Amino acid sequence: MRHDNGGDLLVTVLRELGIDTVFGIVSVHNLPLVEAVDRDLRFVPVRHEASAVNAADAYGRARGSIGCALTSTGTGAGNAAGSLIESLSAGSSVLHVTGQVESAFLGSGRGFIHETKDQLGMLTAVSAHAASIPDTEQAGRILREAARAALRGPAGPGGPASVEWPIDLQYAPQNDAPVAPAFPAVPAPTEGELAAAGALLASARRPLVWAGGGATGARRELSGLLEATGAGLLTSNSGRGTVPEDHGQVIGNFATSPAVRSLLADADVLVTVGTHFRSNETADYGLELPAAHIQIDHDAKALGRVYPVAHPLHGDAAPTLTALTGHAAPAEAGWRDRVRAVRAEVRATLHDAIGPQAAICEAIRAALPREAVVARDVTIPSSSWGNRLLEMYDPRDNVFPRGGGIGQGLGMGIGAALARPGSPTVVMAGDGGLAVHLGELLTLAQERPRLTLIVFNDGGYGVLRNMQDRYGERRSGVDLVTPDFELLARACGLPHLRISAEEHAAPVLRRAVASDGPTLVEVDLTALGPMKNPFTPPVRIPGR
Numbered sequence: 049m050r051h052d053n054g055g056d057l058l059v060t061v062l063r064e065l066g067i068d069t070v071f072g073i074v075s076v077h078n079l080p081l082v083e084a085v086d087r088d089l090r091f092v093p094v095r096h097e098a099s100a101v102n103a104a105d106a107y108g109r110a111r112g113s114i115g116c117a118l119t120s121t122g123t124g125a126g127n128a129a130g131s132l133i134e135s136l137s138a139g140s141s142v143l144h145v146t147g148q149v150e151s152a153f154l155g156s157g158r159g160f161i162h163e164t165k166d167q168l169g170m171l172t173a174v175s176a177h178a179a180s181i182p183d184t185e186q187a188g189r190i191l192r193e194a195a196r197a198a199l200r201g202p203a204g205p206g207g208p209a210s211v212e213w214p215i216d217l218q219y220a221p222q223n224d225a226p227v228a229p230a231f232p233a234v235p236a237p238t239e240g241e242l243a244a245a246g247a248l249l250a251s252a253r254r255p256l257v258w259a260g261g262g263a264t265g266a267r268r269e270l271s272g273l274l275e276a277t278g279a280g281l282l283t284s285n286s287g288r289g290t291v292p293e294d295h296g297q298v299i300g301n302f303a304t305s306p307a308v309r310s311l312l313a314d315a316d317v318l319v320t321v322g323t324h325f326r327s328n329e330t331a332d333y334g335l336e337l338p339a340a341h342i343q344i345d346h347d348a349k350a351l352g353r354v355y356p357v358a359h360p361l362h363g364d365a366a367p368t369l370t371a372l373t374g375h376a377a378p379a380e381a382g383w384r385d386r387v388r389a390v391r392a393e394v395r396a397t398l399h400d401a402i403g404p405q406a407a408i409c410e411a412i413r414a415a416l417p418r419e420a421v422v423a424r425d426v427t428i429p430s431s432s433w434g435n436r437l438l439e440m441y442d443p444r445d446n447v448f449p450r451g452g453g454i455g456q457g458l459g460m461g462i463g464a465a466l467a468r469p470g471s472p473t474v475v476m477a478g479d480g481g482l483a484v485h486l487g488e489l490l491t492l493a494q495e496r497p498r499l500t501l502i503v504f505n506d507g508g509y510g511v512l513r514n515m516q517d518r519y520g521e522r523r524s525g526v527d528l529v530t531p532d533f534e535l536l537a538r539a540c541g542l543p544h545l546r547i548s549a550e551e552h553a554a555p556v557l558r559r560a561v562a563s564d565g566p567t568l569v570e571v572d573l574t575a576l577g578p579m580k581n582p583f584t585p586p587v588r589i590p591g592r
């Protein structure tokens with residue numbers, strides 16, 4: 049099939065992927081792509097390429113599929129790098145298409161506009177897959193292969209895929225022979241491995257399960273295992289919502305809490321599914337887990353990488369869980385109740401510890417429909433309660449930077465809100481994280497999605513301020529000038545509401561979430577009052 053130019057071909061490929069909205073910044077090095085997308089789909093002009101990738105990433109996460117970002121050559125592609133690192137860390141699916149200088153000048157060092165040294169090398173370093181389009185015959189194949197590589201699934205863990213496209217080739221007519229890229233074989237454990245792991249599971253009297261982001265495709269299967277065994281479910285942050293968090297056996301993202309540590313000490317078998325055991329979720333790998341450990345992962349390298357494993361099962365989560373559940377037996381009497389009690393205890397303890405912020409947590413949940421995205425930047429309210437206490441019922445609603453980089457929440461929220469226009473989206477951001485990409489307030493004002501942006505304003509990088517206070521160092525680099533958010537919102541044409549006392553939370557959030565457009569809700573943390581103890585992050589300070 050012949051296409052008039054690269055833009056038309058890109059639209060064809062995006063339609064195959066179910067993508068209707070693309071994020072980016074227009075440039076002389078992507079004009080044909082942006083024009084075709086704007087004509088046939090929806091092009092969202094964000095204000096920084098990093099946000100284009102964040103928005104595309106969250107668009108994919110919110111739909112359980114893939115998003116697309118368009119950037120320019122050189123600085124534009126470089127600006128995207130930090131957010132590609134986030135997507136790489138998350139294994140989330142982004143097709144990033146960027147420009148390149150005219151093919152005649154590639155690598156010539158003549159200073160062609162936007163030319164950069166080894167752009168493909170840079171993209172290779174920050175993407176799961178990177179490729180250059182060399183001619184007008186192979187562009188379709190290369191774009192489809194990139195999308196396939198980006199998608200999580202039997203083919204691999206997924207991640208960002210970057211494609212650079214010389215501008216002369218973008219303008220040229222394209223020949224396309226659509227062929228679906230072949231999928232490699234799905235790994236599966238052997239019958240013997242399953243039987244041995246199954247025998248251990250059958251003997252379990254006090255079982256626990258731990259689910260990570262690799263389990264999110266196995267929602268039914270995971271629920272089935274909980275039902276058959278009476279096991280409690282711990283999750284990483286990424287695994288949240290795989291089984292809805294109002295299920296009585298879901299303890300959730302509380303593994304390092306004292307009550308869960310003692311539950312883990314009493315458990316006799318642990319089944320883990322698709323998790324990295326990241327440092328923040330295992331107290332820097334110091335958390336103790338049962339030795340009778342069955343681990344399921346479709347990445348062979350993950351098996352036993354962090355914790356010793358008695359039964360490594362190399363396979364896809366859903367079929368492997370189904371096979372394993374066939375061997376399961378009910379836990380001892382009382383274990384299910386113990387799990388429920390721990391579930392209630394960890395929640396009550398955290399609720400109490402966060403003081404007046406608990407009212408905001410409750411008000412967000414009460415204002416939102418059951419299925420709605422809550423995108424979270426790296427701010428104390430996210431790290432303390434947003435990542436744990438605020439219930440999630442579907443992993444697609446649970447959007448946060450898995451690599452922990454600040455500044456990505458608003459871009460992610462915009463992408464998620466445009467991916468799911470039928471429901472409201474909430475963004476939780478700190479004043480510091482929001483400032484990183486403050487320009488995206490203008491994207492918000494322009495696109496007007498159903499998005500409530502909650503800014504937790506404490507006049508600086510609160511979490512680092514707390515660390516410096518706690519460890520007795522001077523305050524360095526943590527106190528920030530923050531804007532008058534009411535004036536700022538007005539300047540952008542955004543409604544502004546304020547929460548400065550617990551009793552404001554419910555009415556303000558109800559009103560913001562019910563609106564059919566964006567609202568900036570500022571939480572005045574000084575007026576609201578402190579948490580019981582200043583929050584510090586779960587990181588080890590070397591030497592202390």
Ligand SMILES: Cc1ncc(C[n+]2csc(CCOP(=O)(O)OP(=O)(O)O)c2C)c(N)n1
Pocket residue numbers: 425426427428429452453454455477478479480481482504506508509510511512
């Ligand atoms: C890209 C990046 N740069 C720096 C950091 C270090 N960092 C982590 S949290 C944080 C403070 C964020 O401030 P704010 O958004 O206001 O949230 P608060 O801690 O005040 O609640 C900083 C600077 C980071 N995580 N990511």
Ligand SMILES: [Mg+2]
Pocket residue numbers: 478479480504505506507508509510
């Ligand atoms: Mg702050």
